[in-house]
Amino acid sequence: MKCLxxxxxxxxxxxxxxxxxxxxxxxxRRGTEGVxxxxxxxxxxxxxxxxxxxxxxxxxxxxxxxxxxxxxxxxCSSGHREFGIKTITPCNIQWGCGIxxxxxxxxxxxxxxxxxxxxxxxxxIYSFWRTVFxxxxxxxxxxxxxxxxxxxxxxxxxxxxxxxxxxxLRDPELRATVGRFNSLAQxxxxxxxxxxxFGLGDTGPYDLGDRLMLVRDCFVNEKSFPWTYVVGxxxxxxxxxxxxxxxxxxxxxxxxxxxxxxxxxxxxxxxDPADYEEEALIEAAVYMRDADFPNGTTTRIPLxxxxxxxxxxxxxxxxxxxYLAMKPHFDKILEGxxxxxxxxxxxxxxxxxEAEAASMGFWDMDLRSMEYLIKGYGKxxxxxxxxxxxxxxxxxxxxxxxxxxxxxGRYEISN
Numbered sequence: 001m002k003c004l005x006x007x008x009x010x011x012x013x014x015x016x017x018x019x020x021x022x023x024x025x026x027x028x029r030r031g032t033e034g035v036x037x038x039x040x041x042x043x044x045x046x047x048x049x050x051x052x053x054x055x056x057x058x059x060x061x062x063x064x065x066x067x068x069x070x071x072x073x074x075x076c077s078s079g080h081r082e083f084g085i086k087t088i089t090p091c092n093i094q095w096g097c098g099i100x101x102x103x104x105x106x107x108x109x110x111x112x113x114x115x116x117x118x119x120x121x122x123x124x125i126y127s128f129w130r131t132v133f134x135x136x137x138x139x140x141x142x143x144x145x146x147x148x149x150x151x152x153x154x155x156x157x158x159x160x161x162x163x164x165x166x167x168x169l170r171d172p173e174l175r176a177t178v179g180r181f182n183s184l185a186q187x188x189x190x191x192x193x194x195x196x197x198f199g200l201g202d203t204g205p206y207d208l209g210d211r212l213m214l215v216r217d218c219f220v221n222e223k224s225f226p227w228t229y230v231v232g233x234x235x236x237x238x239x240x241x242x243x244x245x246x247x248x249x250x251x252x253x254x255x256x257x258x259x260x261x262x263x264x265x266x267x268x269x270x271x272d273p274a275d276y277e278e279e280a281l282i283e284a285a286v287y288m289r290d291a292d293f294p295n296g297t298t299t300r301i302p303l304x305x306x307x308x309x310x311x312x313x314x315x316x317x318x319x320x321x322x323y324l325a326m327k328p329h330f331d332k333i334l335e336g337x338x339x340x341x342x343x344x345x346x347x348x349x350x351x352x353x354e355a356e357a358a359s360m361g362f363w364d365m366d367l368r369s370m371e372y373l374i375k376g377y378g379k380x381x382x383x384x385x386x387x388x389x390x391x392x393x394x395x396x397x398x399x400x401x402x403x404x405x406x407x408x409g410r411y412e413i414s415n
Contacts, residue, residue, distance in 0.1 A: 004064025004072075006127045009119070015126040015142075019101060022143040022265060036195045038324045043373070044194065044336025046106050051337060051369040053103030056344055057121045059357065060097075060128035067351050072128070073135030075350040079153050079203075083215050084237040084289035084298050086346040088153055089201030090144060091266040093136050096343040097129035098265075112372050132347075149262035151203045159206040159213060162241050166283035167303050174303060178240075178284050181306045182216070184313040185238045189218035191320045192231060194336040198343055201267025205244075211282070212249065214261065214269065216240040220313070223291075224342060224354070227335070230323045231316050235288040236296060238309070243283040252279065292349055333373075338363065 007015075063072060079088030086092040104122065107113040133142050136153070144151050154162075169175040189199030199219050205212040221234040262270045286301045288309075301309065324332065341363065348357040 002065050002068035004061050004127055005069055006123055012123045012126050022145060039195045040329060040333050041195055044333045047333060047373045048337040048340030049099045049103035049106055050372050051341060051365055052100040054368050055366050056100055057124040060124050063347055069131055072131045075347055076132050076135035078293050080155050081158060084217050084239040084287060085293035087293055089217055089267045090151060091197045091201045092343055092346050093132060094265050097125050099340050099343055100125050144263055144265050151263045152206055153203045163208045166241055166243050166285045168283050177306050181310050182240055184310060185218040188220040188313050188317055192220055192222055194339045197266045198339055202263055202269040205261050210246050211243045212246050214242045230319050234312060234316055236291050237289045239287040241285040244280040245282050248280050294350055
């Protein structure tokens with residue numbers, strides 16, 4: 001019988017406790033990121049995460065009934081063979097469930113629910129998340145932190161094939177063109193997803209002997225969003241395949257001038273110093289894809305044709321900024337909400353269930369979500385900071401467990 005196999009409540013408690021470590025580890029590296037003044041991100045994150053926690057457990061149970069455990073695993077292993085799709089990026093795979101867990105933190109730290117409320121939701125979410133990782137991560141671990149911050153999703157034969165299609169960047173003008181395209185594609189991915197990381201992600205580094213490879217996917221035109229008309233004729237995604245001189249990286253690492261790349265659960269690449277591309281980048285290739293998995297095809301763009309795409313992206317960026325500037329503040333909260341809710345799209349798209357899920361209320365907002373937003377609206381930024389610190393993730397208070405308060409996140413067994 002097809003169904004989502006639920007973990008015992010005791011295991012749910014363990015996952016809830018571990019989740020704090022993953023969140024705190026990620027946010028420790030993201031503490032200096034900027035804020036786009038056009039986008040009320042704290043408010044829409046509060047709304048969307050609460051929406052996912054309160055409403056998406058039905059989606060995960062329904063998917064279990066539709067495709068079974070193996071179908072869920074197969075969804076998340078599709079990124080082993082293809083790129084430019086949302087099932088290759090850890091942000092879309094891991095945080096499809098993860099945003100629901102942030103919703104619980106917002107609700108608890110905002111004083112709107114207690115640690116023992118909606119326990120069934122928590123159990124369903126973690127059971128689905130575990131199944132997702134069994135298909136996505138080769139080591140079956142629930143975070144990139146557990147595998148040394150190297151996210152090698154693509155199969156090695158796919159990596160080696162990509163390594164034969166890169167073009168050298170010896171010409172300074174060509175290198176500068178690739179740099180402009182790289183910056184604009186990432187910016188467009190952010191803007192199309194209301195300034196969050198569901199619009200892009202890196203995987204790697206992959207080993208090619210004397211080279212290291214990164215694959216960067218930028219989702220510049222999510223066609224399920226109502227503002228897709230603003231983006232115009234951009235493809236669903238652009239992908240950059242970037243190779244680096246492995247010997248130089250290792251030599252500079254030994255001297256302390258350049259550290260190895262590290263990739264976090266959002267698909268975010270960190271490297272110190274930040275200008276590593278000038279130091280070690282040697283080759284590149286660019287691809288575009290017209291639709292998300294399981295549909296669409298991927299096409300390689302010769303680097304000498306990038307200027308045409310740069311012009312298109314620049315025009316789309318300008319239109320998107322104008323769109324955001326004219327939108328009323330509260331409308332932007334509602335639209336930003338959709339970008340996070342859409343984190344679960346890859347799960348239904350992979351089985352051509354997107355339309356059916358929409359008809360069942362995938363995009364709808366439960367009245368509880370709006371009620372909680374209105375109650376916590378004025379303190380969204382404060383609540384978000386507390387929750388995002390990972391210290392507000394108390395496990396359910398089972399018999400034998402005593403919570404000493406969400407402020408400190410300390411738990412001990414009581415006699």
